[in-house]
Amino acid sequence: MRDIEKELRDLGGRVRDEDAVPLLSHDVLRRIRLRRIGTVAMSLLAVAGLAFGGTYAAGVLIATDPNTAVPAEEGLPTDKGPRCGPPVDFRPTYLPEGWLEDLQVGDGGGGADWPGIVGHYGNDAPPGTIEKADGGFADLIAARKRPFPQGNKEKIRVLDKPASLADIHEGYSVQFSRHGCRYFLLAYGIVREELGRFAQGLRARSTRVPAEPAEDENFAAIWPEDTADAARQGCSRGPRGANDWRHHSSTVPTAVEFGRRVLDWDDALAIVRRRRPDGSTIELRKSASDTGGEATGPAIIVNTHEAIDGCWSVGSVSRLPDRRPTGVGVGVTGRSVDIAFDPLGAESASVEIGYGGRVSTHTWQAGDGQPVHFELEFEPDTTGHFLILMRDATGAVFSAAGGPLPAGDFSAG
Amino acid sequence: METTITATGRRASFEELYATHAPDARRIAYLLTGDRDKAEDLTQEAFIRVLGRFGELRKFDAFRTYLMRTVVNLTKDHFRRRSLERHHAPTQLPAPTTMPDRDDDLFDGLGRLPERQRAALVLRYCEDLSAHQTAEILQTTEKAVKSLVTRGLAALREEIER
DSSP, X not given: OOOHHHHHHHHHHHHHHTOOOOOOOHHHHHHHHHHHHHHHHHHHHHHHHHHTTOOEEESEEEOSXXXXXXXOOTTSOOOOGGGOOOOXXXXXXXXXXXXXXXXXXXXXXXXXXXOXXXXXXXXXXXXXXXXXXXXXXXXXXXXXXXXXXXXXXXXXXXXXXXXXXXXXXXXXXXXXXXTTEEEEEEEESSOHHHHHHHXXXXXXXXXXXXXXXXXXXXXXXXXXXSSHHHHHHHHHSSOOSTTOTTTSSSSHHHHHHHHHHTSOXXXXXXXXXXXXXXXXXXXXXXXTTOOSSSOSSOEEEEEEEEEETTEEEEEEEEETTOSSOOSEEEXXXXXXXXXXXXXXXXXXXXXXXXXXXXXXXXXXXXTOOSSEEEEOSSOOOSOEEEEEEEEOTTSOEEEEEEEEEOSSOEEEO | OOEEEOTTSOEEEHHHHHHHHHHHHHHHHHHHHSOHHHHHHHHHHHHHHHHTTGGGOSOXXXXXXXXXXXXXXXXXXXXXXXXXXXXXXXXXXXXXXXXXXXXXXXXXXXXXXXXXXXXXXXXXXXXOOOHHHHHHHHTSOHHXXXXXXXXXXXXXXXXXXX
């Protein structure tokens, strides 16, 4: 029998022997210095804030006195004390672009002289952290006796209850309550609007037991069909050959057809940006005369792929230049759907959720809250899709985001 | 040369800290990811993050632990990010890779273990750290580390003898 422990030690030794001190690049030094300057500045300001006895926040809220009574917020319960634990039962249904989902339970702070979870600046182990790829983050912190900053507050709804969104030093904070406990959602390095949308996209984690996976559960396409069974039927109909856009040697006709039928882009131009053995990433421009190096008018990315052998489907669509749907969060719990998205300045948007040919469509208007919430009239018991069409003042589609959905409960951003 | 003052009063340059600790950080990142380029990136990112917070570290003696913890967390994020990308574009990205740099069934099997089991084995055996040190880095208890190691060894044996 192999001595795995010894082999692992040997492996470590071999890799160690290959080590050389890596170079410290100028870029790394520059970024370290920038961070250092920021940290020192925040520390000085924090000290100044404490010296004046006021409430101060440097990315996170700093309590001047842990025993300070929390002023009552309209519509929010007062702090209930220690029984309010970490908000482990939350999940985001919306993550702004470039964010990573990293909600995790803290260890209560025992022995944690360092926050540990990258991106967290708090003193105790954080109950939850959502990190942004470039260094920003939002922390979800359980109830503490901390005053909430006054001024520039905005009333929003989180978990269907009143909440407050406010500026803090170099960041933003949302205060909300759940089960009589108060929580702070603290953000640093992101924009206020993103935090608001993220906070309103928080949902209680589902306790439903997932149903048995359906056949063809891995099918992933949004158009023309979103189930394997329907795609097989769709692909078996119609002509095969150069005149059939689904069986053409190129996937471009499929993207163009999607533009024509779904986006009402009758004069679209398709540019293949990336070829793969099973499909292509195509930049679809609304106007065929938009032939420059970069699109000057409406354009999206269309990912085509061979969902069924020898037959093309649209796997996902996204705004330019993203190659996958970003800035979108979708949550499906039972028949309940929440979709949050970056409207990209749209006057209105058509929000569509479909499962196996059954489609529910809702219209979002600029100024409406997010996430868009609605109830399906059917069970999401097959694979499905979501599709959001962003429209300008004339109602014309200028951008889109869409992707496949699995059967049953789902949440991703 | 830019310097900073440690809690013990010793002045240490970024370059000095980097030269001292970067090889260890990079080796752990490599053992966890199996990708030398990625390990290089993660090491640099870990330094940027930890050194950027010099003023917040309460125990400078534990700098190495902070750094290793950050490397492990960044590695975890790396895999999560890849998983998220695959989730959004299941047909565009290659299937999960294991350890691309090596033709080694042990290394390959290590890459298929759950993240925390892999981290526990790398820290305990490849890095020869104690259960206590491993627990500090993984922010868990020694008991939990022992459990992770036991389960990790069993899973790894299963992987390489499959």
